[in-house]
Amino acid sequence: MPDALALVANAAGKVTLMGLQIAGRGGTALPGLVTLQLDPDYIAALTRALPHGVVLVSGTNGKTTTARMLSDIARGSGWYPIHNRSGSNLERGIAGALLADSSWRGALSGNLGLFEVDEASLPRVLGRIKPRIVVITNLFRDQLDRYFEIDQLAKRIGDAIAELDPSTALVLNADDPIVAFIGTRHRGPVTYFGVDDPSVGGKIPQAISDATRCPRCKAPLRYERVVLAHEGDWSCGQCGLARPPRDVSAKTIRLEPSASEIELRVAVSSAFDPIRVPVPGLYNAYNALAALAAARAL
Template sequence: MTILTPLAVALGKVAGQLSRRLGQGGGTTLPGALARRIAPDILRDLSAGLPHGALLISGTNGKTTTSRMISEILTASGERVLHNRAGANLIAGLTATAVADASWAGRLRASIGLFETDEAALPQAVAEVRPRLVLIHNLFRDQLDRYGEVDTVAATWRAALADLPPDATLVLNADDPAVADLGRDLAARVVYYGLDDARHAAGAGAHIADSQFCRRCGARYTFSLAFYAHIGHYSCPRCGHARPDPDVRLARLELQGTAGSRSYITYPGGAMELDLPLPGLYNALNALAACAAATSLGVAPRVVRGALEQFSAAFGRIERLSAGPGGAPMLIALIKNPVGATETVRMLIGESAAAEGLHLLIAINDRYADGTDVSWLWDAEFESLAGAARVTVSGTRADDMAVRLKYAGLPEGRIHIAPELPAAVDAALAGLPAGATLFLLPTYTAMLELREDLAARGWVRQFWEE
């Protein structure tokens, strides 16, 4: 620890307190940015003091939910977890999380660190945190104006992971070709997880597959099973490169609509049956990833199962609430790229077996954190919403979303445009029949604005208070 670390911690703590008291936010980023100006190595110094080391979780979709799952598991196992729970996942956010946990003397109180990490920030996070475990979930095109193509992101990840020492563990999704290939020629231990239940190979969203070509020779992969996009079982007809055999397997999965799912998971030395109270194929895969990470750390399977069966979703990610006491039920599901939007719509249609009864509010923003290029709306599969009862569209790109729904086959009379979110919420609720659920699908900044409005109404707490 340098002599500047306690001073940087103090400045960060004061900035965070002022930010919250003045209503300027949760202090999830600014304290870290200020602390780093005084002590640029503060995250490295603080992380080095964690008795049980640190974990990094990254990927395009699912990292917030998966990291929360792992946090609950580690807490249940007796750890005191340092976790950027509010989702500030750039380096300043990771640093702010560490500063908030540190004593005024500059020493962390936690026993283990767990950081959800933005795709672009992962290389720097690996260098500064020096993690004992890295989990990478998936890699899809997302915010091309910020990240570039998936091959560019994968190349930066590969360079960073090459520096992991032999006593570190890398947990990878065997069903994502770009992610699975990151395990090649590393000093670190590599653990793979994957889905084996062929009944879920619907091939939905296959036209938005990003990793279709062999990572070794460039030939087009052959997929024997395609779960969605490029997630599936693949092999190269030219060189024979293929999906690695998973160490942790989701052998059987029973989806139960928006209520949740039941999974049968095998791992080295055993198996568990898990009732997950979150819906959708992708949440079952989030839980599988969490199981793979936890068992790799030596957490007892009974602890893993107990924590996941009591898990509740992160804010904005399949978050259930009501429009006030006794009000209409609502469900918020973040969408931010073609794959995530397609799978969310697929889940909603699967729940109702048809679109006719669906009432939705879709809020699309094009701010920096969302990605300024909204052309991804045309890659997402909204066609299955053609029969929806009513869709209210909002956000800075409400008109774009309305046009997309029109071309998806939704009659204009069922599309209602309300650019301002509070008015959109009121309009969507006004058109909701008794007993129906309003499904809210916002992009990232729209989700934050939406929850700010709902908090002002007293329907939810601020995200940094959860």
């Protein structure tokens, strides 16, 4: 059972949530904010008892789709995820999801925490809870102007990863050099995913130059194949850093003419399982791979 302070914060958040519902106002930000102001450790206090632990899904793009795919996989396995699906991906949104799925005594209705986390908030969240799995889909500059440069964010995330318990598993995009390098900071298991279909992609990165420099030595990266933006088959000729081996990969990707589905052929520990993902776009191949890799780590 959560401690007394967490129960007080839980009650205050629920009263706030009820007040908003009576007033006909939606959203989960305010109740979560009230709860965290009373007990900054509320999320840790409630999630500590979850039988299947906590999965955090972060990254610039794809975290919502990835988390929803993983939620469907978990439900299909008979699990009951608590997911901030409709709320904020900041700490207050996670607290709001817990408020909505807990009793007045802090008992949770689910058995797995599945939380989307804004990439700039990830270091702070990692410092407050002990996740079972951390998924990072990618890191792009296009939404980072509101925070700081991408290399600074990657360093902050890497510093937080380095402090994680070795029992935490990472699920990282091998094709994103910035994300893949973060895995070198972790003392525990890392599962990498990526696209290995040689027919997908070109030769020239479509991202700005900072994202195509080696995250370790800052020399220009060399690409054998580019799938999306700076994601692809990369290596550094100066320090030797290179795209890590993929534990979960798409051997073939076939886009339907209608662009309504993606067909993947996924290699998981040398077992090939053809799957179909009913969402359009090549970028959703990465989201599907991230969800599959996280499910494998569970």
